[in-house]
Amino acid sequence: MGRPMAELTLTDDEREALVRWSRRAKSSQALAQRCRIVLGCADGKTNQQVAAELGIWPQTVGKWRRRFLEHRLEGLADEQRPGAPRKISDERIEEIVVATLERTPKDATHWSRASMAAETGLSKSTVGRVWRAFGLKPHLADTFKLSKDPQFIDKVRDVVGLYLDPPERALVLCVDEKSQIQALDRSAPVLPMMPGMPERRTHDYLRNGVTTLFAALNVASGEVIGSLHRRHRAAEFKKFLAKLDKEVPAGLDVHLICDNYATHKTPAIQKWLAGHPRFHLHFTPTSSSWLNQVERWFALLTDKQLRRGVHKSVHALEKDIRAWIKSWNENPRPFTWTRTADEILERLASYLERIPGAGH
Structure with missing residues (x-):
């Protein structure tokens, strides 16, 4: 016997949004995982079953199940942390993230903090904090090679x-x-x-x-x-x-x-x-x-x-x-x-x- 598990059901619009966020290549990995947690719970699985499938702790599944039931899609975002209120709007942050992911500066192959600051009118330290928060590192590039072997x-x-x-x-x-x-x-x-x-x-x-x-x-x-x-x-x-x-x-x-x-x-x-x-x-x-x-x-x-x-x-x-x-x-x-x-x-x-x- 244990605490009864709250039932989680989704509307068609919510399910469509969760699937899209979980599969979008440019979503943060944290948000994608939270979407997969909610989708698993909506399929009638227990916290332990979802945790086993995703390789995470059952307590993590329970946390995001409760957050979604309380706040729906908005509950999947990180809660505001204590400290001084944020001065930069979500729109400005989105502008930095979208520009970093989808555009390059006119005179270079990748963004630097200085070039992004000049582009957005924000300070270099602000650009650096946004990049760190979203795990963006424009100065880094890795290599790969695809095999063309027919077998x-x-x-x-x-x-x-x-x-x-x-x-x-x-x-x-x-x-x-x-x-x-x-x-x-x-x-x-x-x-x-x-x-x-x-x-x-x-x-x-x-x-x-x-x-x-x-x-x-x-x-x-x-x-x-x-x-x-x-x-x-x-x-x-x-x-x-x-x-x-x-x-x-x-x-x-x-x-x-x-x-x-x-x-x-x-x-x-x-x-x-x-x-x-x-x-x-x-x-x-x-x-x-x-x-x-x-x-x-x-x-x-x-x-x-x-x-x-x-x-x-x-x-x-x-x-x-x-x-x-x-x-x-x-x-x-x-x-x-x-x-x-x-x-x-x-x-x-x-x-x-x-x-x-x-x-x-």
């Missing part, structure tokens, strides 16, 4: 299936090469960190050669098998496959997740695979390196060992890489893959809806 969906399902439901008596390895790793030495000695002063190094450096790391990450255990070569060809990849064949127990099949680099598909590699039937190659879609978990491990190697490393020779560089791999394997940490293929494809579909012409 994108099949490859995503294949790779993610190996992560979430690996075959029995088999090893799943994420394989790739980190090529052109440079042995860099600074033109002057590095000055160590001191209290109140960070480590300092010269901006220029000396190049002392390059090497290539072939790596295979065990999805289940996090252990890494690595091999260093001075060149990056199918011949070196074939040697790495032979090393994997030697180190993986004979009774296990080997599923390799790799990208579409040409060295993985040469006749020599195909011939080697035909002679080793326990090896199975699975290719990620083009321009989708984020599907290969070994890329995340490469990022750790770069951040922890390579970016600030100083090496006077390729031999010294390779020695440090081997030592880092050995240290990693003493306490391996597998990456946990959680998203299903359907969740990835649904997320991508919603993203494409925001890009004009992307669905054609």
Whole structure:
């Protein structure tokens, strides 16, 4: 037994507004979530059911259920906070937000606080407060790349299936090469960190050669098998496959997740695979390196060992890489893959809806 739950019903106009706000690309995420809460409650679901679907606390659902019942659509806005009364009208705030989202200044590709202040007649600090309140950052831009692989969906399902439901008596390895790793030495000695002063190094450096790391990450255990070569060809990849064949127990099949680099598909590699039937190659879609978990491990190697490393020779560089791999394997940490293929494809579909012409 518990407190009786207040019934929530919607008019047609209210439902239409809530659906529109929850789906509009430029709505704030907080408002969109509140709309989804009310829509779920209107469908007769309990607070616990709505909370489970949206991944939030039941108390949050109860709060916005009560606010909507008391004030209807106006209750979904944030309550006025204590302090001095606001001097800027909602219309002026809307003007800033709409201009930021839908227009650019005449002499630039994006707004600054100064240019928006000149455009609206408000102060730069006011513009900054409005942007912070709505999570707008015109000075920032991120990058993305869409795969044009005609087999994108099949490859995503294949790779993610190996992560979430690996075959029995088999090893799943994420394989790739980190090529052109440079042995860099600074033109002057590095000055160590001191209290109140960070480590300092010269901006220029000396190049002392390059090497290539072939790596295979065990999805289940996090252990890494690595091999260093001075060149990056199918011949070196074939040697790495032979090393994997030697180190993986004979009774296990080997599923390799790799990208579409040409060295993985040469006749020599195909011939080697035909002679080793326990090896199975699975290719990620083009321009989708984020599907290969070994890329995340490469990022750790770069951040922890390579970016600030100083090496006077390729031999010294390779020695440090081997030592880092050995240290990693003493306490391996597998990456946990959680998203299903359907969740990835649904997320991508919603993203494409925001890009004009992307669905054609």
